[in-house]
Amino acid sequence: MTVVPIQIALGIVIALMLHRPGWGLLRSVTRVSLVVPLATTYAVVGLIGRLIFNRDFGVSNQILGWAGISSWDWLGNQTGAFIAIVVMDVWQWTPFVALIFLAGLSMVPVEIEEAARLETKSPWALLRYVQLPYLLPGLTAVLILRSADVLKLFDMVFVMTRGGPGSATDLVSVYVQRVGFKVFDLGLASAQAIVLLILTIVLSRIYIHVFYREIEGW
Structure with missing residues (x-):
């Protein structure tokens, strides 16, 4: 869940x-380029991540060398593997978040926004x-x-680290896959998947209750 606040901020x-x-x-070219990461599948993103963060010829270590x-x-490395996954997920899905927010900004009435810009010079306000x-x-x-x-x-x-090193990147989904297809405890894996579904539904209801507001109410 660490990546979500980062993606929202960016x-x-x-x-x-x-x-x-x-x-x-x-601006038009930038908008079109934002679609490129979204069109890349998770497996391909994992392969790109393996190349970028490769110890011998990865771009990340070349940048560190320049510095x-x-x-x-x-x-x-446990910390490095987790950082690598966060970086790749942020790269892939931040454009999606940006496009959603850009669509929201396009709904702001032009006359109201222009009047507000005349009233205040503060971008935060x-x-x-x-x-x-x-x-x-x-x-x-x-x-x-x-x-x-x-x-x-x-x-x-799974493509980048297979949950390793050790259990550093052993996310819930990777753990469920291991329980179901390596330990062959399909009952436990199914129960874990159902718990994930219930957790997603609960989080969705909390998000709607806390964050969603009708525009007319403001």
């Missing part, structure tokens, strides 16, 4: 940048009192969808 920043007047063709830092065995109400429905959808995705995340983790 998504809001990207959406606000793309929502600003100007940029023209560059004068010695190479790090990312996927062979503009976001809090004018734009945020239109972002909350999208925020609720992002929380529900991304929380469910993180709970069932398997393909990318």
Whole structure:
């Protein structure tokens, strides 16, 4: 669940940048480029992650070398493997979050936003009192969808680390797969999967209750 707040923060920043007047063709190209990570399957993202964080020829260690830092065995280290998975998941799904928020910002009435810009020079005040109400429905959808995705995340983790080293990246979905198809305790694995479903439903109801607001209520 660590990746969800990161993706929300980055998504809001990207959406606000793309929502600003100007940029023209560059903004259109950026919007189209955001779709590329979404079109990449989890398994392919895992393979890309294995290449990026490879100890011998990975791009990550080359960047560390340029900064004068010695190479790090990312996927062979418990902390490094977890960081690698977080980075790849953020890369893949932050554009989705940004596009959702950008759609919410496009619903803000132009005349209200222009009047607010004349009244205040504070971007925070503009976001809090004018734009945020239109972002909350999208925020609720992002929380529900991304929380469910993180709970069932398997393909990318299995390709990159197979749950290792040790149990550092042994996420719930990887553990359920191990119980069901390596230990062959299908009853326990099925029960765990049902618990995950119930947890997802409970989280969804909490998100809707806490974050969702009708725009007319603001």
